[in-house]
Amino acid sequence: MDERKEMLKVTAAMLLVFACLAWAGCRASSGLNQRLAKLAAPPLARSSGGSYATTDTYLRTLEIASPSLRVLDAVSPLPKEDAILFVAPAQNAETELTYRAVASLSWPHEIGALHCGLGGVNGGQPTLLFTPRAEKKIRWLLLYRLAPSKQSIVKAEIGPHLKLIPIEEGKEWISYCSR
Amino acid sequence: MDFLLLALALLLLLLAGAGMTLLLLPKERRVGAAELFGLSFLLGSAVVSALSFVLGFALSGAPLRWTVAALCVLLCLSGLRWRGWRIKSREGFPADGTGWLLLALGLLQTGVVVGLCFWRVLGWDGLFNFESKARLAFLSGGVIPLEFFSDPSRTWTLQSYPLLLPLTESWLYSWLGRADQELVKIIFVLFFAVALCLLHGVARRLGLEGWRRFVAPLLVFTTALLLIGDGSASSGYGDFPLAAFYLAGVIWLVEFWRNGDGAVLRLAGVLLASACWLKQEGAILWLTAMMIVALRAWLDGAWRQQWRTFVEAALPGIAVIIGWQAFVRLNHSLNISQFSMPSSSTLQASLWRAPAIVAAVGGELLNWRHWGVFWLLGLIATVILWRSKSRESKWLPLLVLLPLAFYSSVYMFSLWPSFLTHLESSFSRLLIHVSLVGALLIGEALRERQGLSGPTYT
Secondary structure (H helix, E strand, O other): OHHHHHHHHHHHHHHHHHHHHHHHHHHHHHHHHHHHHHHHHHHHHEEEOOOOOOHHHHHHHHHHOHHHHHHHHHHHHHOOOEEEEEEOOOOOHHHHHHHHHHHHHOOOOOEEEOOOOOOOOOOOOEEEOOHHHHHHHEEEEEEEEEOOOOOOOOOEEEEOOOOEEOOOOOOOHHHHHHH | HHHHHHHHHHHHHHHHHHHHHHHOOOOOOOHHHHHHHHHHHHHHHHHHHHHHHHHHOOOOHHHHHHHHHHHHHHHHHHHHHHHOOOOOOEEOOOHHHHHHHHHHHHHHHHHHHHHHHHOOOOHHHHHHHHHHHHHHHHHHHOOOHHHHOOOOOHHHOOOOOHHHHHHHHHHHHHHHHHOOOHHHHHHHHHHHHHHHHHHHHHHHHHOOOOOOOOHHHHHHHHHHHHOOOOOOOOOOHHHHHHHHHHHHHHHHHHHHHHHOHHHHHHHHHHHHHHHHHHHHHHHHHHHHHHHHHHHHHHOOOOOHHHHHHHHHHHHHHHHHHHHHHHHHOOOOOOOOOEEEEHHHHHHOOOOOOOHHHHHHHHHHHOHHHHHHHHHHHHHHHHHHHHHHHHHHHHHHHHHHHHHHHHHHHHHHOOOOOOOHHHHHHHHHHHHHHHHHHHHHHHHHHHHHHHHHOOOOOO
């Protein structure tokens, strides 16, 4: 009986020690969380739930409700063999995340990425970051935070910041980099 | 309805894993409920993903799903038949108050991870490296189309990564009838539960008593980086699942050292081969474990008797590594290379990095915010084990130290403009891979202090 009591005492003491450690751990994780949230806010953001919980969070920058479904609605009707180019003003964490979230939703379309270098890290140099394979024709552009030219026909507007437009015959991609 | 379909998908996966476990474990070996669950989930995810991949060359959609389901049931029946239609269970429910307390704590810990999983979204790799491939497989009838692997616009999904996790996720999707970025997290909760079950099982097998049985599971729970953040149990990354596979492999490897049963080493070999099918780093863990087994057999003069068993244990890993690399090369999969090819000239050219790498690695091991006192206790445990009289105990720390040495040395060949930035951004995740074995190390050291000589049952 004494042995049992002794064991219970030791177990209670250990639990107390671990409760303290857990508290310290939680504090540390909270600090770690805050630190990481500053670096990559969207990946660590709170889930709003649902089948598209993560991509909806990553696409918060589009500033619309159900952004994943809106992207799917815009891209799904396009012919499967058509490739798309995602054009953004600059290469930064926000555009990287938006591009990847859009591209991951857009299978089987191949989506390349062009960063215009407007005020970005590349000092004004446009960079073609990812390209679809050569046999796939790029027939559509997704303009992110860039205004389409007056002649362009906007096929779909995915909120105020993302527009799907057909590519104009003979026009250089870089020419879409003007705001 | 979602709950029923999800439960059915997981039940089939567990049946396949239970069948594999029963086939691989020695026939007379009793198995605890917690261990059986842990092994069933680990091997079940490996079997379901491997079957989906292999059968996916010939089938897709409902025929693939039903064929895999039928094979899962068949595997379970084969396992039961091999065992004479009965499982010699060592334990069902906890036998004493401590056991019940451990069960309650385990459930509480798992509940916290459930909360974290559903509170947070999937992390970067969790979505782009794993879930996006699962979604793509689901949309293509459970099979990742070959054209994906050579798509230059999707190199950021790391196409050459093995497919255990994406195809396990897509297995759930195929039963649910939709891709679901929230429900898929159940897999990661289960990996956490598996880790706890394995640690509880091993603590019992080591004969730990009283508070000592609480140490390893609670250490896992009080280490911030294992619960939240990139690579943690709640992030959707492959790092924590890899740690669970490595822990299971090491547990059975140590058991082989203790009782010399070749079947146990084969089970360890299959678990470590599954780690190779989960993440590329799994091949490093497999290699280090196999090197240590071979070295010990050679030093003990047991190589002549054990080489056949060793080859049988190594074969699954060799098959997975060669098979996957052949597939990747045949499909011209593109990979974003982050390291140069190791050679004597590149090593010589980057030797100056070594002191900075050692300092950064030491800094990460002692990073209180990430690890608390975890690795400090691991160091103390290593010293205790190296001073012990037990031969197995002396070898155990190597299963943490050797992978750590490999992981640290790869930054000598980093192609990043700053190798220290590369190390700081990824090394903490690599540490997760060996962390659960670190907890095992601490448990083993406690056994030494308790004065027990070995496992209390066979």
